[in-house]
Amino acid sequence: MRSLLTVSAAAALLFLTGTAPAVADDGDRADRSFTIEDSRITESSGLAASRIHPGVYWTHNDSEDGPYVYAVDSRTGRTVATITMKGVGEPRDVEAISIGPDGNLYVGDIGDNLGGSWDHVWIYRFPEPKRLADATVRATQFDVTYADGARDAEAMMVHPTTGRVFIASKNEDGGGLYEGPQKLTAGGANVFRRVGEVPWVTDGAFSPDGGELVLRSYFSARGYAFEDGRLGADHAVSVPLQGQSESVAYTADGSAMMFGSEGENSEVVRVEVKGGGKAPSPNGGGGGTSPGDDGDGGGSDKGTVTGGALAVVVVVVALIAAGRRRG
Structure with missing residues (x-):
């Protein structure tokens, strides 16, 4: 039911807007569009570009x-390493993955589909393996709480220069961007x-x-200027039409963004990216420097979903959310 609703919504959105972002002809190079071939990966919910293995993505x-965390080669779509984390509890709802400037992988066990009922969630951290092979690694587990109470979240991002961890909560009425402490500690919340x-x-x-933060949803995405840990001017970002739209990552060189989805043999x-992933201009117009900029030059959703299309999408999102809760 959830998959059918999502695909139908994507088709409706394409019909109503008549546009879709341009996707590059990738040839056989790394960081190309690819299909995840591993039959074990049926709910890919996070994506992070390796910093030491070109063209490899962690999911x-x-x-x-x-x-478990999997390394997938974008040239072939095949899994080239399966990492088993030890020293952590049983993962509950893993929703995000990111790589910090310290060379560590951060795994966000931050989902809470019961509407924010758990008193804490977890982040796991371990060094990105230098060798791509199946391995068991010891990870550090961090307890996470929110100053304003428990909530559901699917997005966790580590800033590439400061190393600070941010989480974006998920709510039909709008969520919040949450900033973690300057340094995570394993000794307490x-x-x-x-x-x-x-x-x-x-x-x-x-x-x-680190000058741009892109946040995606099922049908759209927005880019935000990011400075001193705070959101700045925002603009629409072009996204591909996908089934269960779940993940986004920049390529390691910032030349493109990779958009992933859930499901068997899901596509990335x-x-x-216009301008190679540099931050947008201070006036928020973006010029030629914003990722997949639709050219609306500001904070409206024009160029992504407009008019009647927005109403259709809102209804479908509500149906999907209801389906997820029933599931």
Whole structure:
């Protein structure tokens, strides 16, 4: 039911808007669009570009999979390493993955589909393996709480220069951007505090220079200028039409963004970034420097979903949310 609703919504959106972002002809190069071939990966919910293995992307399943992280080669779509985390509890609802400037992978066990009923969630951290091979690694587990109470979240982003961890909560009425402590500690709760307002979010990613934060949802995405830990001017970002739209990551060089989805043999689609992932201009217009900029030059949703299309999407999103809750 959920998959059918999502695909139908995507088709309706394409019909009503008549547009879709340009997707590059990738040839056989790394960081190309690819299909995840591993039959074990049926709920890919996060995506992060390797910093030491060109063209390799780290991903994971949503829930009921165990403490596993997979390295997938974008040239072939095949899994080239399966990492098993030890030293952590049983993962509950893993929704995001990111790589920090310290060379560590951060795995966000932050989902809470019961509407924010768990008193804490977790982040796991371990060094990105230098060798691509199946391995068991010891991970550090961090307890996470929110200053304003428990909530559902699917997006966790590590800033590429400061190393600070941010989480974007997910709510039909709009969520919040939460900033973690300057340094995570394993000895107690790490309190995340609300520092900004965001729309419905299923994943997010910082540009390699840290000057741009892109947050995606099922049908759209927005880019935000990011400075001193706070959101700035925003603009629409072009996204591909996908089934269960769940993940987003910049390529390591910032030349493109990779958009992923859930499901068996799910596709990861490359969309070129105008200006190579640099932060937008201070006036928010973006010029030629924004990722997949639709050219609306500001904070409206024009160029992404407009008029009657917006109403259709809102209804379908509500149906999907209801389906997810029933599931």
